Amino acid sequence: MEGQSRTKVVLLACGSFNPVTNMHLRMFELARDHLEDTGQYRVVKGIISPVGDGYKKKGLIEACHRLEMARLATENSDWIIVDSWESLQPEWVETNKVVRHHYDELAAEQNDDDVDTVKYSKKRPVSLLSGCPQLMLLCGADVLESFGQPNLWKQEDINEIVSFYGLVCVTRSGSDPHKFIQQSDTLWKYRRNIHIVHEWVTNEISATHVRRALRRSQSVRYLLPDTVVDYIKVHHLYTAESEQKNADVVLAPLQRYTGSN
Amino acid sequence: MEGQSRTKVVLLACGSFNPVTNMHLRMFELARDHLEDTGQYRVVKGIISPVGDGYKKKGLIEACHRLEMARLATENSDWIIVDSWESLQPEWVETNKVVRHHYDELAAEQNDDDVDTVKYSKKRRINKQVYCFEGSSHQKRRGCPQLMLLCGADVLESFGQPNLWKQEDINEIVSFYGLVCVTRSGSDPHKFIQQSDTLWKYRRNIHIVHEWVTNEISATHVRRALRRSQSVRYLLPDTVVDYIKVHHLYTAESEQKNADVVLAPLQRYTGASSS
Numbered sequence: 154m155e156g157q158s159r160t161k162v163v164l165l166a167c168g169s170f171n172p173v174t175n176m177h178l179r180m181f182e183l184a185r186d187h188l189e190d191t192g193q194y195r196v197v198k199g200i201i202s203p204v205g206d207g208y209k210k211k212g213l214i215e216a217c218h219r220l221e222m223a224r225l226a227t228e229n230s231d232w233i234i235v236d237s238w239e240s241l242q243p244e245w246v247e248t249n250k251v252v253r254h255h256y257d258e259l260a261a262e263q264n265d266d267d268v269d270t271v272k273y274s275k276k277r278p279v280s281l282l283s284g285c286p287q288l289m290l291l292c293g294a295d296v297l298e299s300f301g302q303p304n305l306w307k308q309e310d311i312n313e314i315v316s317f318y319g320l321v322c323v324t325r326s327g328s329d330p331h332k333f334i335q336q337s338d339t340l341w342k343y344r345r346n347i348h349i350v351h352e353w354v355t356n357e358i359s360a361t362h363v364r365r366a367l368r369r370s371q372s373v374r375y376l377l378p379d380t381v382v383d384y385i386k387v388h389h390l391y392t393a394e395s396e397q398k399n400a401d402v403v404l405a406p407l408q409r410y411t412g413s414n
Numbered sequence: 415m416e417g418q419s420r421t422k423v424v425l426l427a428c429g430s431f432n433p434v435t436n437m438h439l440r441m442f443e444l445a446r447d448h449l450e451d452t453g454q455y456r457v458v459k460g461i462i463s464p465v466g467d468g469y470k471k472k473g474l475i476e477a478c479h480r481l482e483m484a485r486l487a488t489e490n491s492d493w494i495i496v497d498s499w500e501s502l503q504p505e506w507v508e509t510n511k512v513v514r515h516h517y518d519e520l521a522a523e524q525n526d527d528d529v530d531t532v533k534y535s536k537k538r539r540i541n542k543q544v545y546c547f548e549g550s551s552h553q554k555r556r557g558c559p560q561l562m563l564l565c566g567a568d569v570l571e572s573f574g575q576p577n578l579w580k581q582e583d584i585n586e587i588v589s590f591y592g593l594v595c596v597t598r599s600g601s602d603p604h605k606f607i608q609q610s611d612t613l614w615k616y617r618r619n620i621h622i623v624h625e626w627v628t629n630e631i632s633a634t635h636v637r638r639a640l641r642r643s644q645s646v647r648y649l650l651p652d653t654v655v656d657y658i659k660v661h662h663l664y665t666a667e668s669e670q671k672n673a674d675v676v677l678a679p680l681q682r683y684t685g686a687s688s689s
Contacts, residue, residue, distance in 0.1 A: 175436065175648040182645035229652060353635060362626060372443035375436040379490060 159195040161286035162188055164321060165255055167239065167248050168292075169360065170203040171213055172385065173223045174377050176358040177201070181233050184291050184321045187350040197286055199233035200255065207245040208405050212364060212396040216240035218388060225380040245405035248290070249310040252318055256288045289348075290314055294324035297347075298333055300340070304410040308339070315343040325352045367391040420456040422559035423449055425594060426516050428500065428509050429565075430633065431464040432474055433658065434484045435650050437631040438462070442494050445564050445594045448623040458559055460494035461516060468506040469678050473637060473669040477501035479661065486653040506678035509563070510583040513591055517561045524558040562621075563587055567597035570620075571606055573613070577683040581612070588616040598625045640664040 164184055170177060181199045188194040203219045204210075216237075223235040239251045246254075263285040297320070300311050314320060324330050330349050334340040340347060358376045366373050368391065374382055385391060425445055431438065442460045449455040464480045465471075477498075484496040500512045507515075570593070573584050587593060597603050603622050607613040613620060631649045639646050641664065647655055658664060 178648040182647050186644045371447045374443050375439040 159189075159193060161284070162194045162196045163198045163200065163255070163259060163286045163288050164196060164291040165200045165202060165252060165288060166291040167202050167251055168204065168296075169208070169210055169213055170201060170219050170223050171210075171360050172219065172363060172377065172381060172391070173201070173226045174358045174360055174363055175375075178226060178230075178233070178378075179352070180291060180293065180323045183323050183350050183352055184348075185232075187348065188321065194287075197232070199230075199291075201227065201233065201235045202239045202251055202255075203235070203237075205240045205242050205245055207243065209245070209399045209402045209408075210404060211399045213398060214390055214395050218384075218390055222381045222384055225384055226378045228380070245409070247307070247310055247406075249313045252288060252290055252314060256318070259288060260285050287319060289319040289321050291321045291323070294322055294328035294330050297322045297324075297330050297340075298328075300337070301333070304407050306406070307410065312339055315340060315346050319346040319348070321348045321350060323350045323352055364391045364396060368393050368396065420450075420454060423455045423457045424459045424461065424516070424520060424559045424561050425457060425564040426461045426463060426513060426561060427564040428463050428512055429465065429569075430469070430471055430474055431462060431480050431484050432471075432633050433480065433636060433650065433654060433664070434462070434487045435631045435633055435636055436648075439487060439491075439494070439651075440625070441564060441566065441596045444596050444623050444625055445621075446493075448621065449594065455560075458493070460491075460564070462488065462494065462496045463500045463512055463516075464496070464498075466501045466503050466506055468504065470506070470672045470675045470681075471677060472672045474671060475663055475668050479657075479663060483654045483657055486657055487651045489653070506682070508580070508583055508679070510586045513561060513563055513587060517591070520561060521558050560592060562592040562594050564594045564596070567595055567601035567603050567606075570595045570597075570603050571601075573610070574606070577680050579679070580683065585612055588613060588619050592619040592621070594621045594623060596623045596625055637664045637669060641666050641669065 164181060166177070166180065168177070185196040185199070188196055201223045203216060203223055204213075206213065206216050220235060220237050220240060227233045227235055236255070238254060239246055300306055322330055334344055334347060363373050363376055366376075367385065373385075377385075425442060427438070427441065429438070446457040446460070449457055462484045464477060464484055465474075467474065467477050481496060481498050481501060488494045488496055497516070499515060500507055572578055595603050607617055607620060607622075636646050636649055639649075640658065646658075650658075
């Protein structure tokens with residue numbers, strides 16, 4: 154059957170999910186449709202990995218809540234799950250390390266004897282032949298463009314993600330990822346590993362907007378799954394106070410890469 | 415308490431709902447927040463009134479399905495309901511007549527002896543138009559909720575389309591009832607109102623609500639995605655997604671419905687003969 158010649162893919166989305174919205178969920182659906190439409194892939198799983206509190210982003214509420222909301226949002230999905238590993242780490246974890254962790258997990262499920270979980274060896278691409286799914290990082294255009302922001306990413310980490318794993322970038326009108334790729338030698342070199350998915354429905358339900366609406370006691374119904382709306386209400390999340398969390402703290406990657414005291 | 419001095423409002427949304435989407439539902443939530451935020455209103459009910467099959471819009475599937483999907487979409491809402499009156503009429507019904515019908519129903523619930531359900535007389539309309547200029551104080555005293563038509567900017571701008579609306583119907587809606595128009599970036603309803611003498615005259619009855627989240631989940635896009643077997647999950651409530659799947663709705667074939675037929679209002683107002 155045609156399906157057997159397709160490469161199995163797992164999509165991993167890292168981010169704040171502060172809170173998870175219908176737009177995040179759409180991103181998975183769009184990415185899956187796009188990859189499968191090429192005829193080359195079969196998407197078998199989606200993973201939401203909320204960032205840990207150590208990221209120190211302004212307005213970032215506790216990981217336990219963000220995890221639970223993501224779980225509620227995906228409870229009726231038959232392929233998207235939530236993983237807590239990243240959020241349970243004591244310090245902020247670079248994205249490529251999160252990807253690596255999940256890759257190791259997938260490889261372990263597939264072939265126990267092939268995986269070297271202690272060291273990351275260059276020989277691993279060969280394991281794809283053993284049926285291990287290909288892990289791709291799923292993100293929005295804003296993340297792709299953040300590659301260019303000083304001290305937010307290490308160049309070698311970006312290289313690892315686009316050269317070894319792959320990127321699925323869901324974008325919308327007004328954003329020009331193709332141009333951004335064109336202007337970066339690294340991204341251009343690995344352009345075949347970067348899949349751009351166009352979201353034609355302008356559906357920019359930003360979590361920032363959702364938090365603002367909540368502070369103003371405005372409705373966020375139909376922007377998030379009902380269960381998440383209810384959870385936020387019951388736990389009184391997202392207030393003017395919560396938005397000030399980390400206001401006077403430096404974002405973890407900037408702290409780490411600029412070596413500021 | 416502050417609440418008792420507020421005018422009670424019922425929001426009525428007419429449209430194809432082909433199918434209902436999260437954007438339609440958001441429209442109600444935004445309108446309610448906006449009106450209540452002024453301190454003058456208390457929104458007590460929202461009504462979704464899908465258009466009848468007689469509208470003859472291209473790609474419009476059977477009303478029974480559109481009604482059921484709207485019901486599924488609102489089953490967990492504590493204030494939005496679906497009404498089938500319009501869709502059950504044998505011919506297409508002008509929007510102002512639908513509004514009038516719901517106004518009569520609300521008045522009947524409120525004051526049984528005041529409503530003339532057999533004839534809708536001009537006398538009543540004239541009386542109420544006079545009261546309307548006084549800020550609907552007549553309605554407030556009776557306790558009857560004020561009925562407002564809820565729509566998107568595209569509907570407001572359609573007022574200018576030839577033969578789609580009768581001028582007197584537009585007048586009735588904006589002068590007597592009121593309009594709540596939910597708009598988004600790229601649309602300029604204020605300018606449109608400015609350029610129309612009628613709309614300008616009744617601008618106090620037209621409430622413009624800005625949707626800052628660009629959330630243009632158009633039903634047209636949803637139907638296209640379905641034709642292409644693409645996912646529409648999270649653009650519509652899950653129950654509606656499932657319903658569409660189970661009933662195999664929205665195919666290339668269904669999109670061709672009415673392709674060679676004239677839209678009902680154009681047919682009616684241009685007096686085109688059946689040629």
